[in-house]
Amino acid sequence: MSETTRISTLDGSKDFMAYVARPEGEPRAAIIVIQEIFGVNAGIRRKCDLLAEGGFLAVAPDLFWRLGEGIELDPDIEPEFKQALDLMGKFDQDGGVKDIEASIKWARSHSGGKNVGAVGYCLGGRLAYMTAARTDSDATVGYYAVGIDELLGEKHAIANPLMLHIPTEDGFVDKDTQKAMHDGLDDHPKVTLHDYEGMDHGFATQFGKRRDDENAELADKRTMDFFAEHLG
Template sequence: MTETVSIPTLEGDASFSAYVAHPHGSPKAAIIVIQEIFGVNPGIRQKCDNLAAEGYLAVAPDLFWRIKPGIQLNPDIEPEFQQALEFMGQFDQDIGIRDIEATIHHIRRELGVAKVGCVGYCLGGRLAFMTAARTDIDASVGYYGVGIDGLLGEKHAIAHPVVLHIPTEDGFVDKDTQATMHAGLDDHPKVTLFDYEGLDHGFATEVGKRRDEDAAQLADSRTSAFFAENLS
């Protein structure tokens, strides 16, 4: 079963929507699915549906709601891709993390699921790292997060396990940035980095031209094993 729910902000002065996919029976845990710059589009909703099929309560909050609620863009359509970049430029990531924290609270307090993880893609991959450093999320996964090298000063605050999936030919994350990520995180006791040789940004998208089937299945199998171990 799927539904759209309303989640109050931490301040309680407004609310935002979230797509929710329910598993059959009681969820074994909850996973917040953090959007790309294209909004809670069909690909992100499919991610939620897949996690629900694995037994998780999956929740994808609309993080762009302050810009325009309900954004759904297709990265394979160039004008929509450019529009997504514009929205990204308007998005306040610090406030976005507070909305993710509000989602964590809502899941635990209102939906009754104590263990909560998150998985994010692109912008969401960066936000997953920030969520690990700034909240009490139980486990975090980031796919092709952009600009994580600039967040390494927060790594000391990461208290729960993190996995980062890094395509080595990411057009948005150059080789020097990847090297900085490895130098800063390879010895972190809570963080694991996986490299995907020859792959570009967006390789694990559910739909569209960017997907690489073999690499997506490998990364997703690692994510599934990670959540099974850390959200049980």
């Protein structure tokens, strides 16, 4: 069952929209699904639906709401891809993490106090790393996170398990950045990195030409196993 709801900001002064997918019966845990630069589009909603089928309460907050509510873009349409890049440049990432924190708080209360994790893609992968470092997310996963080398100074704050999926031919994350991620995080007791040889950014997208079925299914299985272990 799916619906949209509204979640209050941490200070309670405003609220924002979120897509919610509920499992049949009581959820085993909750997961915040962190959007790409394309908004809470059909692919992100489908990620939520699949998590709900796995027994999780899945919540995708509209993190671009300060730039315009309900933005949905298609990465396979060039003008919309360019619009998404423009939005990413204007987006307040620190504010976005606070909205993710508010979503975690909402999910805890609406799941009966169950564990709450997070999974993010692209920009959401970077925000997932920030979420692991700055919030009480019980377990966090990032797919093709961008710019993690800039955030390694926060790694000491990662107290709960974090998994990152890294495509080796990511057009937005060069080899030096990938090396910096491994050099900085391979020995972290809470962090697991998985490389995907020959894969490009967006390989695990739910819909569209960027997807690679074999590697997407492998990454998603690792993610589900990770959440089963750390969330319940």
